[in-house]
Amino acid sequence: MLNVGVVLQVHVTEKENCVRDVEIIVPQEELAPEFEKSLRNAQKKVKLEGFRKGKVPLSIVKKLYGPGLEAEVIENLLPVLFQRGAAQEDLHIAAPASIKNMDYKPGGDLTVSYEVEVEPEFELQKYENFKFDRQMYEVSDDDLTEALEQIRRDNSTWEKVEGKAEEDHFVSADLQELDESGLPIIGNKMENRFLKLKDDNAELSDIGKQLVGIGVDETRTITVSVPSDGQTGEAKNVKFEVTVKDIQTQSLPELDDELAKDAGDYETLDALKSELEKRIQKNTQRELDKGFYHSIIEKLISENKFDLPDGMIQFYLDAIIKDMRARLREGEEQQFDEKVIREQYREGAIFNLKWRLIRKKIAAAHDITIEENDVEAFINDYASDRGVDGKLLLKQMRKNPQQMEDIEADVFEQKVLGFLSEKQKVKDNKVNRNDLEKQK
Numbered sequence: 001m002l003n004v005g006v007v008l009q010v011h012v013t014e015k016e017n018c019v020r021d022v023e024i025i026v027p028q029e030e031l032a033p034e035f036e037k038s039l040r041n042a043q044k045k046v047k048l049e050g051f052r053k054g055k056v057p058l059s060i061v062k063k064l065y066g067p068g069l070e071a072e073v074i075e076n077l078l079p080v081l082f083q084r085g086a087a088q089e090d091l092h093i094a095a096p097a098s099i100k101n102m103d104y105k106p107g108g109d110l111t112v113s114y115e116v117e118v119e120p121e122f123e124l125q126k127y128e129n130f131k132f133d134r135q136m137y138e139v140s141d142d143d144l145t146e147a148l149e150q151i152r153r154d155n156s157t158w159e160k161v162e163g164k165a166e167e168d169h170f171v172s173a174d175l176q177e178l179d180e181s182g183l184p185i186i187g188n189k190m191e192n193r194f195l196k197l198k199d200d201n202a203e204l205s206d207i208g209k210q211l212v213g214i215g216v217d218e219t220r221t222i223t224v225s226v227p228s229d230g231q232t233g234e235a236k237n238v239k240f241e242v243t244v245k246d247i248q249t250q251s252l253p254e255l256d257d258e259l260a261k262d263a264g265d266y267e268t269l270d271a272l273k274s275e276l277e278k279r280i281q282k283n284t285q286r287e288l289d290k291g292f293y294h295s296i297i298e299k300l301i302s303e304n305k306f307d308l309p310d311g312m313i314q315f316y317l318d319a320i321i322k323d324m325r326a327r328l329r330e331g332e333e334q335q336f337d338e339k340v341i342r343e344q345y346r347e348g349a350i351f352n353l354k355w356r357l358i359r360k361k362i363a364a365a366h367d368i369t370i371e372e373n374d375v376e377a378f379i380n381d382y383a384s385d386r387g388v389d390g391k392l393l394l395k396q397m398r399k400n401p402q403q404m405e406d407i408e409a410d411v412f413e414q415k416v417l418g419f420l421s422e423k424q425k426v427k428d429n430k431v432n433r434n435d436l437e438k439q440k
């Protein structure tokens with residue numbers, strides 16, 4: 001599709017609000033090989049009385065199909081031409097281009113005029129030596145206790161109970177919703193639901209209070225408070241007929257070295273605790289740093305003021321709309337209000353686009369790039385957190401170019417944010433679990 005070595009004739013005219021007119025001229029001598037190629041491909045397929053398939057003279061093919069084939073070649077060239085021309089002139093495109101005019105006569109040159117919005121030009125102002133507070137997480141005994149209890153639950157054993165359900169038991173049951181008169185509502189039955197009689201605070205739940213003492217194959221009617229339809233925000237009471245199919249008790253293992261060995265590659269309980277402490281601190285700090293980095297981004301956007309072309313914003317919102325539509329379930333299309341969504345997401349789109357442009361300028365000014373080992377380190381860290389093999393995960397991800405592109409974008413952003421955080425005046429404040437709960 002055109003000789004890659006060809007230097008196109010490109011004329012760029014600046015207009016208002018980041019708009020550019022781009023005129024590209026392709027000489028006939030560059031178009032002729034493309035037309036010739038199209039004719040020869042068509043010749044292989046043409047069937048004409050008096051000739052075998054593929055043996056019709058090229059001159060006849062050209063006479064019969066030449067104009068149509070030339071039009072098809074030009075149509076296929078249009079997006080490629082613009083990409084080549086924009087790259088040649090180092091235009092940073094903000095949104096898809098539109099064709100304003102096209103002029104071509106057989107045997108002559110091709111002239112195409114495009115209109116496009118480019119990224120805004122601005123000078124970086126201050127982006128360092130700002131004052132920030134950063135929360136640094138300290139793992140508490142409560143954190144470790146909770147993590148160890150979860151490991152005990154993960155390694156617990158279950159035994160069936162003969163007799164009645166008690167406070168510490170779990171029941172498997174079918175739940176049939178009832179109407180106000182007590183009759184079953186067809187289609188509103190949940191089967192084989194596993195119900196814990198105590199809540200997360202080790203207190204009997206509302207459901208548990210109504211099921212204590214029930215036996216296998218026994219049926220009871222209970223009342224459950226469920227969220228409303230969302231209009232009033234008030235909960236409503238719903239009746240269910242509960243039929244118990246099974247009662248079980250959970251036996252938790254002791255906190256000892258054997259549990260540590262069962263939980264992973266740990267020889268002792270102390271080794272397990274040490275690893276848990278590192279993992280909790282790392283994961284919680286990662287979440288806290290999201291807020292810290294967001295504060296830096298907000299400050300940079302406020303200090304570096306510039307306007308975005310509207311086409312750039314709309315193109316960003318188009319991608320959001322497209323993604324949302326792809327996720328719609330059957331019957332949801334009628335409730336999908338594109339205008340409302342564009343209004344809701346516009347502010348966030350502007351924020352993200354401005355940060356993208358500022359980030360790119362900072363990276364260019366300080367030669368911040370990502371290397372293969374940066375990506376591998378990111379994926380290995382991700383794999384370690386989830387207990388999977390890093391090399392295997394990397395191999396799988398390489399099969400998905402879009403996924404790798406997303407990961408590289410994340411790595412690049414983290415590298416820029418890491419650079420920026422070192423350029424600020426940061427005061428570290430130690431916080432623990434109780435401190436964070438008070439902030440909610």
